[in-house]
Amino acid sequence: MHTESLSGQGVFPARNTEPRPEHPPEVPLAIHDLTVAYQRKPVLWDIELNIPEGKLVGIVGPNGAGKSTLLKACLDLVPRTSGWAHIYGVPYRKARHRVAYVPQRESVDWDFPVNALDVVAMGSYRRLGWFRRVNAAETKRAMEALDQVGIAHLAHRQISQLSGGQQQRVFLARALMQDADLYLMDEPFAAVDAATEQAIVDLLRRLSGEGKTCLVVHHDLATVTSYFDWIVLINMRVVAAGPTAETFTRDNLQKTYGGKLSLLEKAAEALRSTPR
Amino acid sequence: MPGLSEILEVLLLQNYNTRLVVLSTTLLGVAAGLVGSFLLLRKRSLMGDALSHATLPGIAIAFGVMVALGGEGKSLPALLLGATLSGVAGIATMLIIRHTTRLRDDVAMGFVLSVFFGVGVASLRMVQNLPNAAGLESFIYGKAASVVMSDFLLIALVAGVASLVCLIFLKEFLVLCFDDGYAAAQGWPTLFLDVLLLGLVTAVTVIGLQSVGLILVIAFLITPPTAARFWTDRLLPMLLISAVIGGVSGWLGASLSALTPQLPAGAVIVLVAAALFLVSMLFAPVRGVLPRLLNQAALRRKEDRQHFLRAAYEILEDQAGDAPVANRSFPYEALLPKRSWTPRQLRQILRVARREDHLEPTPPGRLRLSEPGFGEAARVTRNHRLWESYLIQYADVAPSHVDRDADMVEHILGAELVRELEAKLGGTLPGQTVPPSPHSSGER
Numbered sequence A: 001m002h003t004e005s006l007s008g009q010g011v012f013p014a015r016n017t018e019p020r021p022e023h024p025p026e027v028p029l030a031i032h033d034l035t036v037a038y039q040r041k042p043v044l045w046d047i048e049l050n051i052p053e054g055k056l057v058g059i060v061g062p063n064g065a066g067k068s069t070l071l072k073a074c075l076d077l078v079p080r081t082s083g084w085a086h087i088y089g090v091p092y093r094k095a096r097h098r099v100a101y102v103p104q105r106e107s108v109d110w111d112f113p114v115n116a117l118d119v120v121a122m123g124s125y126r127r128l129g130w131f132r133r134v135n136a137a138e139t140k141r142a143m144e145a146l147d148q149v150g151i152a153h154l155a156h157r158q159i160s161q162l163s164g165g166q167q168q169r170v171f172l173a174r175a176l177m178q179d180a181d182l183y184l185m186d187e188p189f190a191a192v193d194a195a196t197e198q199a200i201v202d203l204l205r206r207l208s209g210e211g212k213t214c215l216v217v218h219h220d221l222a223t224v225t226s227y228f229d230w231i232v233l234i235n236m237r238v239v240a241a242g243p244t245a246e247t248f249t250r251d252n253l254q255k256t257y258g259g260k261l262s263l264l265e266k267a268a269e270a271l272r273s274t275p276r
Numbered sequence B: 001m002p003g004l005s006e007i008l009e010v011l012l013l014q015n016y017n018t019r020l021v022v023l024s025t026t027l028l029g030v031a032a033g034l035v036g037s038f039l040l041l042r043k044r045s046l047m048g049d050a051l052s053h054a055t056l057p058g059i060a061i062a063f064g065v066m067v068a069l070g071g072e073g074k075s076l077p078a079l080l081l082g083a084t085l086s087g088v089a090g091i092a093t094m095l096i097i098r099h100t101t102r103l104r105d106d107v108a109m110g111f112v113l114s115v116f117f118g119v120g121v122a123s124l125r126m127v128q129n130l131p132n133a134a135g136l137e138s139f140i141y142g143k144a145a146s147v148v149m150s151d152f153l154l155i156a157l158v159a160g161v162a163s164l165v166c167l168i169f170l171k172e173f174l175v176l177c178f179d180d181g182y183a184a185a186q187g188w189p190t191l192f193l194d195v196l197l198l199g200l201v202t203a204v205t206v207i208g209l210q211s212v213g214l215i216l217v218i219a220f221l222i223t224p225p226t227a228a229r230f231w232t233d234r235l236l237p238m239l240l241i242s243a244v245i246g247g248v249s250g251w252l253g254a255s256l257s258a259l260t261p262q263l264p265a266g267a268v269i270v271l272v273a274a275a276l277f278l279v280s281m282l283f284a285p286v287r288g289v290l291p292r293l294l295n296q297a298a299l300r301r302k303e304d305r306q307h308f309l310r311a312a313y314e315i316l317e318d319q320a321g322d323a324p325v326a327n328r329s330f331p332y333e334a335l336l337p338k339r340s341w342t343p344r345q346l347r348q349i350l351r352v353a354r355r356e357d358h359l360e361p362t363p364p365g366r367l368r369l370s371e372p373g374f375g376e377a378a379r380v381t382r383n384h385r386l387w388e389s390y391l392i393q394y395a396d397v398a399p400s401h402v403d404r405d406a407d408m409v410e411h412i413l414g415a416e417l418v419r420e421l422e423a424k425l426g427g428t429l430p431g432q433t434v435p436p437s438p439h440s441s442g443e444r
Helices: A067-074 A116-128 A136-148 A164-176 A194-209 A221-227 A250-257 A261-272 B004-011 B016-041 B045-053 B056-068 B076-100 B105-127 B149-168 B170-178 B180-185 B190-209 B217-229 B235-259 B265-283 B289-320 B332-338 B343-355 B371-393 B406-425
Strands: A029-038 A041-051 A056-060 A082-087 A099-102 A182-185 A213-218 A230-235 A237-243 B329-331 B366-368
Touching (some): A029 A067, A056 A067, A056 A194, A067 A213, A164 A182, B004 B235, B016 B235, B016 B265, B056 B076, B056 B105, B149 B190, B170 B180, B170 B190, B170 B235, B217 B265, B329 B332
Parallel strands (some): A056 A230
8 A cells, every 4th residue: 555655765775686697688577586575574485587578477376475466576566675576677667668557456446536538548647747638649549448448438437337347447458558568467357247357368368469478466276277378376485487288287286275175176176177 | 794785895805804814715725625635535634634733733832932032923934834844743753653563544643633732732831821822722723814914925825836736736646546556656756746745735734724723624625525526527627626615615604704703714614615515415416415316216217117018018918828919908906916016106106107198098997008108018028028138148248238228228239139139039020029038938
């Protein structure tokens, strides 16, 4: 919540961010030695990760495993205790224009006095810079983005009058406005209807078809194999990362979810039902 | 009681004695309406309350220091500077509590509010016996009549700058208030924007201390935007309406108070704002309570009408058997069990149907649809069945997409899909042909 006090220089002291051979600069997202702690309790330990370009990547793990925190740490939204995350070889603050972030839908108040188009237009604010108002050209782009997620007809509807799935589409349209190369999405499939889920999957496939990289926090084990090319299994540390077919194994899931039987059952079911 | 001419004189700023007072509270109201909107949307209303209470120690201490330095003591800019400093100290205390402990925000605010106010009351008592201290306590409840030209200029300047900053930073404040995480990820300096916003709140609070008083100034910040929210769903209109409500409250409130000297301006201003809030809450067309109730009632009447027509049509279908459905009379008793309505509700529904000429005059106990009523019943039944069939066939997408209003079926689904659904349901002819109910053959 209180991100404002965290972005000052003091929280992110200068560190050795020299490029390292195991993290080549052309990688969309390279994470080295990343540790994050909230109130003395570590949330993420020693994360080492290279996310390959043009892939649709799922971040999978149990509740409280640090999935959202991983995204936020890459975006300088939470302080890092150690390590760094580089976007195409440079720190995030130098690569903001190449990254689009889709926060969790519940993170905002949907009874805010704006309509869908206003929210999508926020994706142009960075481009516009200080004090410049949203102009006709950006409004047109925002309409196009809404059209791409299939809700152009709802552009002028107040956001509280949208269904959960439509609200999620608004957030995606706002990210599309940024014309980024790397998309970080926090649970875009949470509590959306089937049609929206399909629309989001189509959109993600199209983005990765255009060579964009998408990193998606995901919690539904049953759909992992059908949605993602590549997965990162985390539970405070990276349990496994790699192409879905090789990484999404019973053994790795056991390591990620531990002895939580009900979840393992679900996973076993998911494995049996692949490919869908 | 003041006469009409006197009232007009005050309201139209013709009265020299009250002109400055009324004008200053009006400008204050406009600024409070604008700044308060963002304070409300940032969900920091309580912080504004803590801030205004935290100004009191600064007033007393500034007075004491000025007297000690040999000054006259009651210079307004010096007192307001003291108020600003202790207000900022209050906010700082709150932020320190928030970031160094795990106490919740409301605890931190309650703590700062009461402790700083307590310190203020104590230090006020301590400087009370110094010469010329009378009237210091008027900062608690406000005393608009004490505004002189130099005070007015200060208030006008600060209010003007605060209003301007709100409009200049519109886009930046919007993204901060709506989604601070996204704003930070986009590289907007959220800390700076938050400090700027709190600075504006502090400025408006401090210039409001003299006329409205530190206890009531928070109402002046919060009531106008809350009232404005009922009238609109967009930010810019909300800001402007809020500014108007704030300005009108300041203008009317100070005028009323000037006409009846026993009423303190701060209280009257807040009461005027509260009255405008009440009117907005009840009557505002966008989110007001009354328009919403009326809408709901209209919706229910429409549902009742459609339910009745459909029930009547289904009875006629049963009567016709395999023959084409014809408009005949049917017994009242057949209608009652069709739905969950009580006899009294049904009588009311039938009264409406007669008024709309959907029913023909019949002997008691029998009912017969009129020609237009029969046509309407066929249409409503057909559309309803199309919806049902759509919901069944597209169960995965439909529930979130569909507004199941029988009148909207073609508008929402499009002629193509309607034809397809009709074909699936076995209704071969376009137009008024009523397809069979999608679940009539089975369970019913």
